[in-house]
Amino acid sequence: MTAALSVENLEVVYHHTIQVLRGLSLEVPERGIVALLGANGAGKTTTLKAVSGLLPLENGAIGGGGIRFRGERIDHVAPHRLARRGIVHVREGRRVFEDLTVQENLVAAANALAGRAAQPDFALVYGYFPRLAERRRQLAGYLSGGEQQMLAIGRALVAEPALMLLDEPSLGLAPLVVEEIFGIIARINAERGVAMLLVEQNAMAAFGIAAYGYIMESGRVVIDGPTARLVNDPDVQRFYLGYGEQTTEVASFRDVKHYKRRKRWLS
Amino acid sequence: MSGAIDWLLLAEFSLVGLLSGGVLALIALGFVLVYKGTRVINFALGEFMMVGAYLFWTANVFLALPWWAALALTLAGVAALGALVERFVLRPLAGQPVISIVMATIGLGAVLHGLAEAVWGGANLSLPELLPRKPLLLGEILLPGQVLWSFALAVALIAAFTAYFRWSKDGVSMRAAASDPVTAYAMGIDVRRTQRLTWMFAGVTGAVAGIIVASMTSLSPSLGTVALGVLAVVILGGLDSIAGAIVAGLIVGLLESLTVAFVGGQARDLVPYLVVLVILMVRPYGLFGTRDIERL
Numbered sequence: 001m002t003a004a005l006s007v008e009n010l011e012v013v014y015h016h017t018i019q020v021l022r023g024l025s026l027e028v029p030e031r032g033i034v035a036l037l038g039a040n041g042a043g044k045t046t047t048l049k050a051v052s053g054l055l056p057l058e059n060g061a062i063g064g065g066g067i068r069f070r071g072e073r074i075d076h077v078a079p080h081r082l083a084r085r086g087i088v089h090v091r092e093g094r095r096v097f098e099d100l101t102v103q104e105n106l107v108a109a110a111n112a113l114a115g116r117a118a119q120p121d122f123a124l125v126y127g128y129f130p131r132l133a134e135r136r137r138q139l140a141g142y143l144s145g146g147e148q149q150m151l152a153i154g155r156a157l158v159a160e161p162a163l164m165l166l167d168e169p170s171l172g173l174a175p176l177v178v179e180e181i182f183g184i185i186a187r188i189n190a191e192r193g194v195a196m197l198l199v200e201q202n203a204m205a206a207f208g209i210a211a212y213g214y215i216m217e218s219g220r221v222v223i224d225g226p227t228a229r230l231v232n233d234p235d236v237q238r239f240y241l242g243y244g245e246q247t248t249e250v251a252s253f254r255d256v257k258h259y260k261r262r263k264r265w266l267s
Numbered sequence: 268m269s270g271a272i273d274w275l276l277l278a279e280f281s282l283v284g285l286l287s288g289g290v291l292a293l294i295a296l297g298f299v300l301v302y303k304g305t306r307v308i309n310f311a312l313g314e315f316m317m318v319g320a321y322l323f324w325t326a327n328v329f330l331a332l333p334w335w336a337a338l339a340l341t342l343a344g345v346a347a348l349g350a351l352v353e354r355f356v357l358r359p360l361a362g363q364p365v366i367s368i369v370m371a372t373i374g375l376g377a378v379l380h381g382l383a384e385a386v387w388g389g390a391n392l393s394l395p396e397l398l399p400r401k402p403l404l405l406g407e408i409l410l411p412g413q414v415l416w417s418f419a420l421a422v423a424l425i426a427a428f429t430a431y432f433r434w435s436k437d438g439v440s441m442r443a444a445a446s447d448p449v450t451a452y453a454m455g456i457d458v459r460r461t462q463r464l465t466w467m468f469a470g471v472t473g474a475v476a477g478i479i480v481a482s483m484t485s486l487s488p489s490l491g492t493v494a495l496g497v498l499a500v501v502i503l504g505g506l507d508s509i510a511g512a513i514v515a516g517l518i519v520g521l522l523e524s525l526t527v528a529f530v531g532g533q534a535r536d537l538v539p540y541l542v543v544l545v546i547l548m549v550r551p552y553g554l555f556g557t558r559d560i561e562r563l
Contacts, residue, residue, distance in 0.1 A: 052453055053452075054449055054452060054453060057448075057449050057452065058449070059362075078452075079452040079453055080452050080454075080455050080456055080457045080458070083452070083453060083454060083455030084455045088453065088454070088455075089453040091449075091450055091453060095447055095450040097442070097443045097446045097447060097450070097451075098446060099442070099446055100439065100442055100443060100446065104439050104442070104443075105443070107436060107439045107440075108439050108440050108442075108443035108451070108454055108456065109454045109455070110436070111436075111440055111454055111455040111456045111457075112454055112455030113455070114455060155454060159454070159455060
């Protein structure tokens with residue numbers, strides 16, 4: 001079976017000079033959740049922007065490799081056409097349309113259904129996020145951070161996506177809210193059969209719902225595997241989950257050297 | 268007994284002023300549409316008005332078409348002009364600093380001005396009177412028919428645009444694309460299309476305003492200079508607020524009229540804008556301009 005998304009040896013350059021991705025490869029199976037983890041600047045967001053076609057809007061360009069959506073090359077398709085084909089990108093920092101109401105945000109998102117027979121199903125969104133239903137006439141700019149994240153995911157849901165690209169849905173949210181939102185993401189995946197590529201800093205939350213994980217560093221994948229295996233990997237534990245051998249000890253110069261040695265080995 | 272006469276005069280000039288503010292509001296709407304849609308102040312709007320009025324003159328007077336056919340042709344013409352400007356002036360400049368784009372619209376204005384002079388000559392032409400002259404008597408107050416009808420027309424057009432932006436799906440998409448184009452793309456909105464529509468609408472409002480102004484005064488290549496005065500109205504209302512454009516248009520119309528009545532015709536262009544200046548010192552975002560929503 002072909003994967004929902006496959007990225008092969010992707011190279012991305014910004015402003016013709018700064019290389020951000022150096023031969024990145026990954027795959028998202030149909031109906032699966034795949035986590036993409038890594039430190040700041042590793043290239044996670046860039047990967048999502050390359051897939052959703054937003055890269056050229058920000059002076060980025062694909063320099064090599066390819067991206068396939070259900071087997072078809074999509075690397076030079078305009079972003080609004082990708083959205084209409086079922087790839088929606090929930091951008092980092094929620095990015096709700098602040099001076100539109102909640103309902104209007106969803107109406108705007110229904111543009112992704114252009115060219116498809118489907119009618120926008122707002123009731124579905126309000127079913128997953130009852131709190132948005134209470135606030136449907138409020139300006140999105142005045143929602144709380146958690147509600148804005150719900151709206152961002154709700155907008156994606158209106159587009160009836162085949163593949164959802166989620167960029168740090170936990171960013172800046174309280175732990176309880178993160179738990180709630182990740183629960184709903186998992187439900188959407190299970191009930192709607194939406195494949196998901198989930199970028200996260202919060203590795204524990206991501207491993208909670210993803211079946212497979214990739215860990216990026218400096219524009220390429222350094223470790224990948226089923227999450228069950230990654231969680232038990234001592235390096236992953238130490239560098240991405242923040243526990244494991246020695247972390248309870250007071251940090252010393254020796255630890256720093258150890259970290260550097262490991263880090264070099266990783267990349 | 269001069270007190271009683273003054274009251275009547277005040278009422279008459281106030282009403283005439285408010286009504287003539289309708290056209291100012293319509294011109295202001297042209298600025299607001301483009302600013303909301305593309306974050307560009309379109310300094311060529313006055314020239315859009317002028318070109319619209321000339322197209323109408325050509326169709327209605329030169330080709331002797333009936334007014335409704337002439338109007339339809341004119342609106343199609345300026346809509347096409349708006350689309351061309353978006354495609355060949357704005358799009359190549361996408362991503363450039365706002366100041367470059369604003370300079371380009373100023374240049375575009377000069378080009379249109381020059382073209383109009385080359386095609387239609389610099390002399391004053393006159394449009395037939397489109398709006399009925401029959402005045403309306405409200406008790407002792409006399410309202411000139413042209414002022415009344417131009418107001419009605421402006422209100423109808425502004426109401427139509429407001430309804431369109433509030434309730435139509437394209438209107439909502441245009442507002443979404445205006446507030447965050449990159450995210451709008453990711454939601455499946457064809458942002459180039461919404462921007463093209465924005466410029467076409469601006470052309471249409473400009474042309475209607477231009478025809479109204481030209482039919483009440485006269486038509487020459489410098490018709491467009493009216494729009495620069497209206498820019499003050501727009502800034503007073505808040506660059507991105509349609510409601511602000513309306514209220515500010517009415518305020519400036521009122522002030523102009525009262526200035527003519529009580530200070531004298533020479534001060535007409537001075538006093539209203541002094542008041543605008545003072546208001547802006549108190550409210551720098553304009554009366555209705557959005558401050559960015561601050562999250563605390």
